Amino acid sequence: MASPPGGSLRTVAPSPGGPPSTVHPPARTRAASGWRSRLHRLDRQASPYAYVAPFFLLFAAFGVFPLIYTAWVSLHDWNLLSSDNPFIGLDNYKALFADGYFWNAAFNTLSIGVLSAVPQLLLALVLAHLLNRPLRAQTLFRITLLLPNVTSVVAVVVIFSQLFGRDFGLINLVLDGLGFGRINWQAGVATSHVAIAVMIMWRWTGYNALIYLAAMQAVPKEIYEAATLDGASSLKQLWGITLPMIRPTVIFTVIVTTIGSMQIIAEPLLFGAQVSNGAAATGGTDRQFQTLALYLYEKGFRSFEFGYASAAAWMMFLLVVVVVAFNYLVVRRMRGGLDA
Amino acid sequence: MLRALRGHPLTYLTLVAVAFFSAFPVYWSVIVASHDNAALAEVPPPLLPGGNFFANVQRVFDTAPFALALLNSFVVAGTITVSVMFFSTLAGFAFAKLRFRGRNVLLLMTVVTMMVPTQLGIIPLYMLMIKLEWTGTMYAVIVPALVNAFGVFFMTQYLSRALPTELLEAGRIDGCSTARLFWHVVLPAARPAAAVLGMLTFMTAWNDYFWPLVVLTPDNPTVQVALSQLASGYVRDFTLGLTGTAVATLPLVLIFVLLGKQIIGGIMQGAVKG
Numbered sequence: 001m002a003s004p005p006g007g008s009l010r011t012v013a014p015s016p017g018g019p020p021s022t023v024h025p026p027a028r029t030r031a032a033s034g035w036r037s038r039l040h041r042l043d044r045q046a047s048p049y050a051y052v053a054p055f056f057l058l059f060a061a062f063g064v065f066p067l068i069y070t071a072w073v074s075l076h077d078w079n080l081l082s083s084d085n086p087f088i089g090l091d092n093y094k095a096l097f098a099d100g101y102f103w104n105a106a107f108n109t110l111s112i113g114v115l116s117a118v119p120q121l122l123l124a125l126v127l128a129h130l131l132n133r134p135l136r137a138q139t140l141f142r143i144t145l146l147l148p149n150v151t152s153v154v155a156v157v158v159i160f161s162q163l164f165g166r167d168f169g170l171i172n173l174v175l176d177g178l179g180f181g182r183i184n185w186q187a188g189v190a191t192s193h194v195a196i197a198v199m200i201m202w203r204w205t206g207y208n209a210l211i212y213l214a215a216m217q218a219v220p221k222e223i224y225e226a227a228t229l230d231g232a233s234s235l236k237q238l239w240g241i242t243l244p245m246i247r248p249t250v251i252f253t254v255i256v257t258t259i260g261s262m263q264i265i266a267e268p269l270l271f272g273a274q275v276s277n278g279a280a281a282t283g284g285t286d287r288q289f290q291t292l293a294l295y296l297y298e299k300g301f302r303s304f305e306f307g308y309a310s311a312a313a314w315m316m317f318l319l320v321v322v323v324v325a326f327n328y329l330v331v332r333r334m335r336g337g338l339d340a
Numbered sequence: 341m342l343r344a345l346r347g348h349p350l351t352y353l354t355l356v357a358v359a360f361f362s363a364f365p366v367y368w369s370v371i372v373a374s375h376d377n378a379a380l381a382e383v384p385p386p387l388l389p390g391g392n393f394f395a396n397v398q399r400v401f402d403t404a405p406f407a408l409a410l411l412n413s414f415v416v417a418g419t420i421t422v423s424v425m426f427f428s429t430l431a432g433f434a435f436a437k438l439r440f441r442g443r444n445v446l447l448l449m450t451v452v453t454m455m456v457p458t459q460l461g462i463i464p465l466y467m468l469m470i471k472l473e474w475t476g477t478m479y480a481v482i483v484p485a486l487v488n489a490f491g492v493f494f495m496t497q498y499l500s501r502a503l504p505t506e507l508l509e510a511g512r513i514d515g516c517s518t519a520r521l522f523w524h525v526v527l528p529a530a531r532p533a534a535a536v537l538g539m540l541t542f543m544t545a546w547n548d549y550f551w552p553l554v555v556l557t558p559d560n561p562t563v564q565v566a567l568s569q570l571a572s573g574y575v576r577d578f579t580l581g582l583t584g585t586a587v588a589t590l591p592l593v594l595i596f597v598l599l600g601k602q603i604i605g606g607i608m609q610g611a612v613k614g
Contacts (some may be wrong), residue, residue, distance in 0.1 A: 047518035060594030062484035066461030152547035214608035252398035
């Protein structure tokens with residue numbers, strides 16, 4: 001935090017132990033060397049800021065500014081098509097609280113989020129545990145696991161919409177063959193949530209497994225050997241040793257996955273578009289799978305109510321913070337069985 | 341010892357099953373893309389690729405502006421990739437090896453920004469694009485993505501580990517300016533990690549969907565936007581949709597098959613300190 005002001009001191013006085021003969025490049029006129037050393041000092045002091053500046057400037061312009069400006073827009077009756085955008089205080093928020101569609105979207109978001117994130121991370125943990133040992137075809141397994149993550153979200157939904165299709169879908173074909181009958185996946189609340197959760201899981205489980213695997217490989221092997229000698233089963237070792245050791249990574253993935261889950265939009269949007277263009281922004285004909293982000297999209301880019309949509313965005317932001325904080329606390333309290 | 345670690349048959353069974361479910365949907369899309377629509381209604385459905393693929397591809401290019409979309413996506417993803425590699429290495433160098441006031445705070449801010457749900461600022465961002473008259477153009481897709489927190493953090497991690505400080509000090513003693521150090525010492529040393537970052541960035545940019553959908557027009561799309569139009573027509577033409585999917589995914593799968601090992605290494609490296 002408190003680094004010395006400017007690294008320039010080090011040019012004049014080389015680091016301790018360095019050869020003393022290089023204190024200053026000799027044999028130059030005084031004026032030139034004064035000018036040069038000033039330029040040199042400027043280079044050493046200003047360059048670091050110049051180098052990190054592109055990122056911060058870009059993020060300020062296209063990341064932070066829009067986010068903050070959203071709050072300002074949300075206090076106005078702001079429409080793309082009208083030239084006059086009067087200030088209306090908190091009216092947008094009041095309307096939002098009374099809007100059943102908003103709460104419906106909030107429920108759908110949480111439901112799809114839980115259905116996709118919990119099995120996804122648990123499965124990823126088990127897969128990483130299985131891969132964290134000498135195996136044949138280790139690389140092949142890893143590549144195959146990551147293949148879904150290379151596929152774009154559009155491709156995933158197009159493929160799975162076919163698989164989940166009512167009439168010609170492969171999944172219904174199998175269900176029918178097993179005697180369960182066909183399911184109209186799109187139509188129901190629960191079934192559509194499961195279908196969307198499967199798409200998300202399919203795309204992200206392997207990715208998270210690799211991240212867990214990376215963390216697991218940093219755990220000293222001797223601990224496992226000792227536990228094996230003590231007769232601890234593989235599953236017990238996962239719960240008792242691995243989990244506590246990689247807890248920072250688990251917390252990280254839980255937070256990232258939570259933030260991602262709260263913003264799910266492409267899957268429901270495209271899943272709805274498979275039925276009809278009209279059902280895309282509403283997340284199904286009865287809004288059965290409209291998420292919050294999709295609701296934001298409907299208000300902002302279909303009816304162009306920028307003010308109202310911005311209010312929804314800020315509510316989402318608060319919700320993200322609350323849910324992330326909640327999940328963080330839950331994961332932090334979790335402890336492995338053998339914790340001593 | 342080795343016997344105990346060699347892995348249970350059940351381990352292999354589980355992994356093979358998961359690998360099957362990971363790969364099958366992609367394989368299935370190839371099957372559908374190489375048959376006609378009638379084949380989908382057959383019971384049992386075809387499980388081997390058919391001979392209709394190129395006819396379907398022809399249909400895809402006739403139905404949607406797919407050639408333009410592919411070109412746009414190459415320009416967008418290519419530009420973003422080069423830019424992200426360059427600016428991330430530059431900032432990563434400063435964070436990893438240069439001392440300056442506020443460095444730790446700025447680095448912490450970088451990490452925190454990775455968790456900011458910027459998608460929620462999409463409405464003002466769109467208004468900004470209208471102001472700049474960038475809507476409908478590739479600028480709107482390229483410029484906001486020219487450098488990102490993940491890249492900066494990734495390169496910081498790599499350079500602080502892989503770039504010997506002595507090398508930089510030697511350069512300093514020889515009178516190198518910081519810029520020269522960057523060009524002649526840092527960039528060559530950063531190449532392996534920058535390549536991995538480049539692959540990850542290209543994939544992300546190529547697959548980006550939501551923002552291009554919002555800010556571009558149907559007649560000048562990226563490949564993902566064109567694909568979503570293709571697949572959501574009023575006529576349910578699965579063959580067309582899945583052929584488009586195959587065409588749009590092919591460049592990435594090629595990259596992935598050739599460089600999958602490095603990509604995986606990169607993801608795992610970036611994750612360790614996460």
